[in-house]
Amino acid sequence: MSLLVVGSIGIDDVKTPREARKDLLGGSASYAAVAASYFAEPRLVGVVGEDFPGELRRIFQRRGVDLAGMQVEPGRTFRWSGEYFHNMNERRTLSVALNVFERFRPDLPPSCREASYALLGNIAPSLQTHVLGQMRRPRFTMADTMDLWIRTARDDLLRLLKKVDAICMNDSEARELTGEPNLNRAGRALLRLGPSWAIVKKGEHGSLLFGKDAFFSTPAFPVEDVQDPTGAGDAFAGGFMGSVARQRRTDFATLQRAAAFGSVMAAFTVESFSLDRLCDLSSGDIKARWRAFARMGDYDRRDAGAIRRAR
Amino acid sequence: MSLLVVGSIGIDDVKTPREARKDLLGGSASYAAVAASYFAEPRLVGVVGEDFPGELRRIFQRRGVDLAGMQVEPGRTFRWSGEYFHNMNERRTLSVALNVFERFRPDLPPSCREASYALLGNIAPSLQTHVLGQMRRPRFTMADTMDLWIRTARDDLLRLLKKVDAICMNDSEARELTGEPNLNRAGRALLRLGPSWAIVKKGEHGSLLFGKDAFFSTPAFPVEDVQDPTGAGDAFAGGFMGSVARQRRTDFATLQRAAAFGSVMAAFTVESFSLDRLCDLSSGDIKARWRAFARMGDYDRRDAGAIRRAR
Numbered sequence: 001m002s003l004l005v006v007g008s009i010g011i012d013d014v015k016t017p018r019e020a021r022k023d024l025l026g027g028s029a030s031y032a033a034v035a036a037s038y039f040a041e042p043r044l045v046g047v048v049g050e051d052f053p054g055e056l057r058r059i060f061q062r063r064g065v066d067l068a069g070m071q072v073e074p075g076r077t078f079r080w081s082g083e084y085f086h087n088m089n090e091r092r093t094l095s096v097a098l099n100v101f102e103r104f105r106p107d108l109p110p111s112c113r114e115a116s117y118a119l120l121g122n123i124a125p126s127l128q129t130h131v132l133g134q135m136r137r138p139r140f141t142m143a144d145t146m147d148l149w150i151r152t153a154r155d156d157l158l159r160l161l162k163k164v165d166a167i168c169m170n171d172s173e174a175r176e177l178t179g180e181p182n183l184n185r186a187g188r189a190l191l192r193l194g195p196s197w198a199i200v201k202k203g204e205h206g207s208l209l210f211g212k213d214a215f216f217s218t219p220a221f222p223v224e225d226v227q228d229p230t231g232a233g234d235a236f237a238g239g240f241m242g243s244v245a246r247q248r249r250t251d252f253a254t255l256q257r258a259a260a261f262g263s264v265m266a267a268f269t270v271e272s273f274s275l276d277r278l279c280d281l282s283s284g285d286i287k288a289r290w291r292a293f294a295r296m297g298d299y300d301r302r303d304a305g306a307i308r309r310a311r
Numbered sequence: 312m313s314l315l316v317v318g319s320i321g322i323d324d325v326k327t328p329r330e331a332r333k334d335l336l337g338g339s340a341s342y343a344a345v346a347a348s349y350f351a352e353p354r355l356v357g358v359v360g361e362d363f364p365g366e367l368r369r370i371f372q373r374r375g376v377d378l379a380g381m382q383v384e385p386g387r388t389f390r391w392s393g394e395y396f397h398n399m400n401e402r403r404t405l406s407v408a409l410n411v412f413e414r415f416r417p418d419l420p421p422s423c424r425e426a427s428y429a430l431l432g433n434i435a436p437s438l439q440t441h442v443l444g445q446m447r448r449p450r451f452t453m454a455d456t457m458d459l460w461i462r463t464a465r466d467d468l469l470r471l472l473k474k475v476d477a478i479c480m481n482d483s484e485a486r487e488l489t490g491e492p493n494l495n496r497a498g499r500a501l502l503r504l505g506p507s508w509a510i511v512k513k514g515e516h517g518s519l520l521f522g523k524d525a526f527f528s529t530p531a532f533p534v535e536d537v538q539d540p541t542g543a544g545d546a547f548a549g550g551f552m553g554s555v556a557r558q559r560r561t562d563f564a565t566l567q568r569a570a571a572f573g574s575v576m577a578a579f580t581v582e583s584f585s586l587d588r589l590c591d592l593s594s595g596d597i598k599a600r601w602r603a604f605a606r607m608g609d610y611d612r613r614d615a616g617a618i619r620r621a622r
Contacts, residue, residue, distance in 0.1 A: 038618050038621060039619060086492055087486075088492065181397055182536075183515065202516065205513065205516035205517075208533075215533060216607060216610065217517075217608055219517065219528035219530060220528075222495035222526060222528070226493060246616070253610065256610035257610060259610075280622055281621055281622065282621050285621075287615045290615035291614075291615075296526050296528050297528055298612060299527065299529075299570075300567065300568055301609060303598070304572075304602075307349050307350070307594040308350060308557075309375045310593050310594035310596075310597065311591055311593045
């Protein structure tokens with residue numbers, strides 16, 4: 001099934017305590033589209049500069065990502081550079097150059113307008129709304145966002161939330177947007193802002209899925225050797241939406257499996273720099289990890305048994 | 312089945328952003344013994360002063376906790392006072408008075424020596440070892456610990472770890488003891504220190520259970536209205552060991568269920584101050600929450616299905 005993926009496409013320099021790597025493929029849409037490509041037909045919408053290397057473009061092509069919606073504009077590609085600290089959970093941005101991304105105004109080619117599913121990756125909420133408005137008959141749409149938009153474009157974001165089926169954000173962002181320090185209350189508060197589903201991403205602690213009368217908690221797949229955490233949340237969103245598009249259903253059971261697929265794709269992502277591992281998975285890799293992921297949260301759920309001396 | 316529970320018994324003053332309460336039952340052994348009492352026969356080993364109120368003692372008695380090992384010494388009971396901040400995850404200690412706890416040297420009455428299971432709650436590791444040495448034929452023992460002992464009694468703690476079946480600690484403590492910032496590596500590193508099982512408690516994010524070739528991740532039960540987080544980790548450990556003692560088995564499947572029971576008991580704990588809710592549960596309360604907990608992590612774990620265009 002066709003899945004529109006819009007977001008940033010960038011070139012990253014990433015430093016970790018052990019290694020520094022330059023000129024890597026990055027950006028929310030890159031991770032999301034490649035993660036989704038194992039399940040659905042992603043149609044990428046984004047912008048790059050004339051300097052965007054053919055080598056990076058070929059990563060998308062090898063994964064069968066449709067690039068009809070990838071605009072090439074005069075100037076340089078969006079660039080980000082960041083450094084991760086000892087625990088690999090915290091990072092600081094060393095530099096950002098928006099370049100062509102600054103004037104990005106996504107206008108969808110016909111093939112993208114016809115997509116049945118859409119992942120509105122992290123860009124300005126007004127642009128996410130602009131993309132949504134061009135789609136013909138979307139069956140299920142999910143938006144991701146970040147703290148920057150919560151602070152600088154809150155009204156735009158609140159308008160967007162009334163139009164999407166699902167919203168996806170980090171735990172700290174969910175707390176910030178809703179003003180609820182308790183994550184479970186924050187998740188419920190997100191639903192009151194419009195969407196039918198809210199996904200709260202907790203990094204190494206997994207994710208929470210909230211729906212009306214529905215709650216699902218899934219852990220993260222344990223990765224012992226994290227090489228580069230960049231893009232894990234985007235790969236989660238891409239795996240999630242790819243899985244929804246493949247299943248062609250949008251009920252709770254479908255979204256639960258989608259969250260598990262999202263966790264699996266996020267785990268592959270952090271095992272290497274950039275998309276090195278994510279873009280080169282075999283069918284067996286994914287199936288084996290799916291099984292391992294399913295096993296690690298599975299237990300004998302039968303009745304609690306006798307309770308002693310209770311009231 | 313009989314379960315020895317040793318640890319602190321105290322009187323707490325607790326302040327949260329909404330409320331302040333004084334003269335509450337507290338201490339690691341109190342929470343653990345009462346949580347365990349729904350599954351097994353806890354035999355409490357600890358010390359209180361002559362001022363320990365009959366009202367607090369009756370909380371144990373109503374839950375059928377054996378108090379033969381609770382020493383009453385001249386002087387005042389251990390007192391702790393703390394304050395929780397806005398997000399309810401961080402706290403600061405306002406005051407501590409060890410009082411009779413300072414000279415605590417647990418000498419077990421015969422009934423406690425015969426217990427088949429033991430939860431060595433958070434006290435000095437040398438005292439935990441001293442308790443363990445008095446037991447006749449323990450079938451399964453678990454120790455809890457804290458950052459204080461990692462810093463001030465590391466060698467004692469390492470000696471203890473070679474003697475217990477399981478160790479249980481918070482995520483930050485596991486990182487500190489092992490020097491591994493990655494929690495999955497930290498869990499594996501704990502196993503190399505001696506115990507067959509390591510449980511890493513992550514508060515609102517649940518817990519991880521590590522064994523040789525075994526891994527289990529369980530979320531926390533979502534509590535939207537946290538009144539007082541004190542004792543959640545102790546109730547987890549008590550629920551865990553109570554469940555192990557009731558099941559009379561110590562295989563992986565048993566410990567998985569035990570971790571789920573631990574999460575259920577921790578969730579009840581934080582819903583009120585002190586042990587107010589924990590000490591007054593009905594059989595139906597526990598069974599209903601067990602079912603809700605089982606449901607929230609359950610999903611269609613069948614095969615991953617077709618993977619598209621993989622290598």
